[in-house]
Amino acid sequence: MTADTRSGDGVAAADGGAEGTAAGDPPPPETERSLRDLLAALPLGVLVVGADGVRTVNDAAERAFGPRVGAPFAGVFPRSSPGAPPFAVRRADESGSEPVEVAGRAADGTVFPVEVIVSPGPGPGTALVLARDLRGAARAEAELRRQRSLTALLLESTTDGFLGTDREGRVLFANTAVRRLLRQRAADLVGRPLAEVGRRPADAGDGVGPEGPSLADVAARAAADGGASSRVVLWCRGTPRSAQVTVAPVVAGEETVGSVLTVRDVTEEERVEELKRQFTAVVSHELRTPLTAIKASLRLVTSGVLGPLPEEPARLLRIADENADRLAALVNDILDVERLDAGTVPLEPEPTDLADLARAGVEQLGSAADAAGVELVLAAAEPAVVHADPHRIAQALTNLVGNAVKFSDAGGRVEVSCTRGAHEARLAVRDEGRGIPHDQLEAVFDRFRQVYASDAQRQSGSGLGLAITKGIVERSGGRVELRSRLNEGSEFTIVLPLADTREEAPDTTR
Numbered sequence: 001m002t003a004d005t006r007s008g009d010g011v012a013a014a015d016g017g018a019e020g021t022a023a024g025d026p027p028p029p030e031t032e033r034s035l036r037d038l039l040a041a042l043p044l045g046v047l048v049v050g051a052d053g054v055r056t057v058n059d060a061a062e063r064a065f066g067p068r069v070g071a072p073f074a075g076v077f078p079r080s081s082p083g084a085p086p087f088a089v090r091r092a093d094e095s096g097s098e099p100v101e102v103a104g105r106a107a108d109g110t111v112f113p114v115e116v117i118v119s120p121g122p123g124p125g126t127a128l129v130l131a132r133d134l135r136g137a138a139r140a141e142a143e144l145r146r147q148r149s150l151t152a153l154l155l156e157s158t159t160d161g162f163l164g165t166d167r168e169g170r171v172l173f174a175n176t177a178v179r180r181l182l183r184q185r186a187a188d189l190v191g192r193p194l195a196e197v198g199r200r201p202a203d204a205g206d207g208v209g210p211e212g213p214s215l216a217d218v219a220a221r222a223a224a225d226g227g228a229s230s231r232v233v234l235w236c237r238g239t240p241r242s243a244q245v246t247v248a249p250v251v252a253g254e255e256t257v258g259s260v261l262t263v264r265d266v267t268e269e270e271r272v273e274e275l276k277r278q279f280t281a282v283v284s285h286e287l288r289t290p291l292t293a294i295k296a297s298l299r300l301v302t303s304g305v306l307g308p309l310p311e312e313p314a315r316l317l318r319i320a321d322e323n324a325d326r327l328a329a330l331v332n333d334i335l336d337v338e339r340l341d342a343g344t345v346p347l348e349p350e351p352t353d354l355a356d357l358a359r360a361g362v363e364q365l366g367s368a369a370d371a372a373g374v375e376l377v378l379a380a381a382e383p384a385v386v387h388a389d390p391h392r393i394a395q396a397l398t399n400l401v402g403n404a405v406k407f408s409d410a411g412g413r414v415e416v417s418c419t420r421g422a423h424e425a426r427l428a429v430r431d432e433g434r435g436i437p438h439d440q441l442e443a444v445f446d447r448f449r450q451v452y453a454s455d456a457q458r459q460s461g462s463g464l465g466l467a468i469t470k471g472i473v474e475r476s477g478g479r480v481e482l483r484s485r486l487n488e489g490s491e492f493t494i495v496l497p498l499a500d501t502r503e504e505a506p507d508t509t510r
Helices: 029-041 059-065 135-157 176-182 215-225 267-302 311-342 354-371 390-406 465-475
Strands: 045-050 053-057 100-105 111-120 126-133 161-166 171-174 228-236 239-252 255-265 350-353 375-381 385-388 413-420 424-430 479-485 489-497
Touching: 045 059, 053 059, 059 100, 059 126, 111 135, 161 176, 171 176, 176 228, 176 255, 215 228, 215 239, 215 255, 239 267, 267 311, 311 465, 350 354, 350 390, 354 375, 354 390, 354 413, 354 424, 385 390, 385 489, 390 413, 390 424, 390 465, 390 489, 465 479, 465 489
Parallel strands: 375 413
Antiparallel strands: 045 053, 045 126, 100 111, 111 126, 161 171, 161 255, 228 239, 239 255, 350 385, 413 424, 424 489, 479 489
């Protein structure tokens, strides 16, 4: 640090060559050293200025303005005057100085923003200036403005709606998509409580439009659970719309300061899905009636009641009968899938021993496995009683065994096992087939899904068996687990709670 040592200004020389102080006596060397060290360590620039110019600067001020001791006042603060605020010298007892932004000039002539706090200086006609270089802050503020503009652009460009709220649940912002959905202007939304956004109008009669939780309900659940997602009904100028809403709390430190809601209009998706369900149900039911008549006629002819048939016509009729069975099975599978989706599959749960189902499944499907050249065995049959519909669980097991046999090579082996754990029963089907790629483990449960592209032609089946199996098991309070390795085989396991532990388990549906 350097300092002017002109007498009478009360400023000690920073290099140890002080001439004197306002009191006439030089400060002790230790005090002078401590003062010099303190000023050098300050991150703020410290200057003593008078009408004739700069008299003292510390290291931080020198880095910002250059070595400007002796420089005229206007050379350091080009747009300010020593006789005008904030540099006008005030009474020594004046206090409460506020930061003011002024222009500063570096040694190379660059003008940049500076925040200063000005107080009376150590000598007559001087001012003590604490200066903070705002160039870094200006760059940060400009970057912040750029980021905000980019964020606003992204929010306005997306097709999903976004709502932001503060900690009291008032709307802070609403992008174009959500305003379009709600048919309201930004001024109609910003500042309103979230509980009033999209709420059911008071004049909407009972039974008019669908019901559902409100945005405020989902936001409250998100605040308690750390996030939430739900279908809601938004009333948009008197018209109900269905929306999928995801709420994420905004957390600062350990405090929730607001939330962000993603709103996606799914009204049309739901309408299309409903039309698909209706179409599938109608077509499936309409197919059942002629299929029943066709199958009855074929069975009557192939049974020989109407007399013996030549070998070739009999063969063709058997093929027709088999394909009629396949078509009937497909219709039944489609109906089962639709009823599972709608939650209307009839289930009649009762105490059921999975070991009995495993034995019966192996016995009933043994002939089909033999015809395919596959060995079907019962590897384990531990008694395990569950509370489930035995006919539906048997249907799920048949689907799994049928798949295992179908995708096993001749000479392969399929094992069925039933084991009991502390709280769960496990009904497993293991094969030695090709296995399933890791990225397809979830997709195999999708409707009409065949893992390999050629399977749809090479293997018979609708691709609905695993979807039906998963739906039945999940509706029965269980789950389906899958383990598979390429070229080593797959293992599908139906996991259900034991009947004696089911009653003890806490009710998690409330």
